[in-house]
Amino acid sequence: MNLQPVPLDKAYRLLNHGPTVILSAAHGGRESAMSASWVGLFDFDPAKITAIIDRAAYTRRLIEESGYLGVQVPFAAQVAQVVALGSTSGRDNPHKLADCSIKTFYPEGHRTPLIKGCAAYLICRLIPEPHNQENYDLFLAEAVAAWADARVFRDGHWHFDDVGDELKTLHYVAGGQFYRIGSGLNVGHSSG
Numbered sequence: 001m002n003l004q005p006v007p008l009d010k011a012y013r014l015l016n017h018g019p020t021v022i023l024s025a026a027h028g029g030r031e032s033a034m035s036a037s038w039v040g041l042f043d044f045d046p047a048k049i050t051a052i053i054d055r056a057a058y059t060r061r062l063i064e065e066s067g068y069l070g071v072q073v074p075f076a077a078q079v080a081q082v083v084a085l086g087s088t089s090g091r092d093n094p095h096k097l098a099d100c101s102i103k104t105f106y107p108e109g110h111r112t113p114l115i116k117g118c119a120a121y122l123i124c125r126l127i128p129e130p131h132n133q134e135n136y137d138l139f140l141a142e143a144v145a146a147w148a149d150a151r152v153f154r155d156g157h158w159h160f161d162d163v164g165d166e167l168k169t170l171h172y173v174a175g176g177q178f179y180r181i182g183s184g185l186n187v188g189h190s191s192g
Contacts, residue, residue, distance in 0.1 A: 023036050025113070060139075
């Protein structure tokens with residue numbers, strides 16, 4: 001992996017293009033991960049995210065118990081893993097990650113597992129909002145660390161036009177249909 005740290009004031013850019021993500025967490029000696037499409041941003045310095053996580057998801061329990069979650073942006077080449085993680089429950093299968101060919105790693109100083117081989121990563125601290133979590137399955141979290149693969153994200157920007165389709169990000173539409181991010185369209189230079 002060619003991971004480089006991403007400054008927290010630029011970490012929102014890792015999710016700003018609306019990719020499908022994988023959420024991960026660990027607690028009490030158990031790790032789990034799940035695919036998620038309903039993850040967005042609500043602040044940028046540092047990045048703060050929203051995530052809709054169904055109460056039936058085992059990963060949700062680990063997020064609530066640990067107070068942290070990993071957010072990874074998978075490459076298009078990982079689509080089979082994304083589908084498998086979204087189709088299997090860690091509650092029913094304690095070997096879910098191994099069965100989905102998932103290998104994890106723990107960045108130094110963090111107790112949240114991350115999935116090897118992704119385009120970008122955030123570790124986020126849960127912002128407890130029991131009413132939203134219980135009534136709407138809505139979770140809020142703040143980025144405490146971020147990294148990205150320098151082949152596709154460097155100098156605070158994505159560089160998808162420089163790589164093949166396997167290194168582009170996934171975007172879920174519905175009914176099993178994904179798209180890879182398309183070509184860039186530069187309409188002028190913006191600061192930041």
